[in-house]
Amino acid sequence: MPATYTKEDTITDAEAVKKAYKPTHPGLFEVVYAEGSFNSELVASKDYKKDEVIVVVEGTTPGPKKYTSVQVSRDLHIELNSDLVFLNHSCDPSVSLDTDKMQLIANRDIKKGGPLTFFYPSSEWEMDQSFPCWCGAEKCSKSIQGAKYLSAETMDRYYVTSHIRELLNERGPEAAVAPPKKTT
Numbered sequence: 001m002p003a004t005y006t007k008e009d010t011i012t013d014a015e016a017v018k019k020a021y022k023p024t025h026p027g028l029f030e031v032v033y034a035e036g037s038f039n040s041e042l043v044a045s046k047d048y049k050k051d052e053v054i055v056v057v058e059g060t061t062p063g064p065k066k067y068t069s070v071q072v073s074r075d076l077h078i079e080l081n082s083d084l085v086f087l088n089h090s091c092d093p094s095v096s097l098d099t100d101k102m103q104l105i106a107n108r109d110i111k112k113g114g115p116l117t118f119f120y121p122s123s124e125w126e127m128d129q130s131f132p133c134w135c136g137a138e139k140c141s142k143s144i145q146g147a148k149y150l151s152a153e154t155m156d157r158y159y160v161t162s163h164i165r166e167l168l169n170e171r172g173p174e175a176a177v178a179p180p181k182k183t184t
């Protein structure tokens with residue numbers, strides 16, 4: 001999978017992709033490829049302790065809001081340009097992405113091979129590509145569209161970046177706006 005990962009990169013031969021794969025962060029984490037669109041995931045290559053900094057995120061570039069981008073301030077979106085693009089969303093996330101310190105931090109002890117997932121609305125106000133969540137967490141938000149569409153009560157359960165905290169504070173205590181109907 002190239003660093004310039006695009007929507008067209010549907011995996012039709014996961015075995016061939018696996019053979020050609022060179023991890024961007026060997027020893028820290030790696031991609032587990034699965035056929036189809038968006039079915040691959042990032043997993044730990046070693047055990048991590050709760051609160052451990054897994055990696056300082058480097059080599060990012062600014063770009064337009066996309067399904068691969070991460071929002072790092074009110075107006076700035078970046079591409080991760082590494083295997084980190086395979087971090088999936090979970091409503092019970094194993095890691096947090098601190099976009100102020102640009103650090104990926106373990107939310108709990110993580111075993112080697114365990115999935116690395118973060119709560120996408122912790123950094124994204126309105127996502128480019130929304131999706132029905134498959135995470136299966138007890139308190140799953142079901143439709144992931146960005147922090148704008150979640151209640152303060154839900155957002156309070158999670159680590160939230162400073163730009164999202166500001167936007168939530170500006171919105172005030174009223175309920176989140178109704179989500180748009182269309183999801184991908």
Ligand SMILES: C[S@@+](CC[C@H](N)C(=O)[O-])C[C@H]1O[C@@H](n2cnc3c(N)ncnc32)[C@H](O)[C@@H]1O
Binds near residue numbers: 087090129131132135
């Ligand atoms: C940057 S990709 C993450 C890697 C992706 N799994 C892949 O194989 O390309 C983000 C996309 O992955 C999918 N995704 C990530 N987490 C998901 C989840 N919990 N439930 C459903 N789809 C998810 C969504 O399609 C999302 O737009």
